[in-house]
Amino acid sequence: PDPETRRKNLDYVIDRLHLADEADARCCVDTAGSFNTKSSADPRNVSREYFDATVENCRKIIDAVKPTRARFALEIMGWSMPETADRYLQLIRAIQRPAFGVHIDVCNAVNTPDKFYNNAALTNELFAKLGRWILSCHAKDLAWLPEMNVHFVEVIPGRGELDYRPYLKALTAIDAPLMLEHLKSADEYLEGATYIRKVGAQIGVQFA
Secondary structure: OOHHHHHHHHHHHHHHHHHHHHOOOOEEEEOOOOOOOOOOOOHHHHOHHHHHHHHHHHHHHHHHHOOOOOEEEEEOOOOOOOOOHHHHHHHHHHHOOOOEEEEEOHHHHOOOHHHHHOHHHHHHHHHHHHHHHEEEEEEOEEEEOOOOOOOEEEEOOOOOOOOHHHHHHHHOOOOOOEEEOOOOOHHHHHHHHHHHHHHHHHOOOOOO
């Protein structure tokens, strides 16, 4: 919400997109930000004001750089836009920049019990609606901690409930990397990668 902080943030992201373009990177990925200066969550993060500000920010970033190789993408988040495939489509149509693309994180899109239990259908929806714009993807997993309220936690791939079969099948139809994140050690990354490769082998998907 602070104009000077927003300006500095935009300058930083513009610099990162410049760097990505110079390095011939596939994309520069960011979140759309938050109206709350102390927390990611804020009721205004799902408002029309947020949507319009996100469109304006993405246009400013892309127009300042005019990238010829890299593209700019937003990560799907559970606490702000874009939080669904349809919302992402709305942003794509509103931003109207060929240099704007999509970064997929299926776990971030799981924010209800229905999506948790039916995450395979959620994955299929994301790729069906956004596949032509997808530039990169995150790999992780989710577990549900039984409490009075819904509490999902990130875990190493294979220790949660994310169905990787539709995820890996969908990736075979597009040119996009799948990147593990948020793990604490080399051993955890190895465990996650081994599980994903095992699932891939079971459904006939190989990795480069």
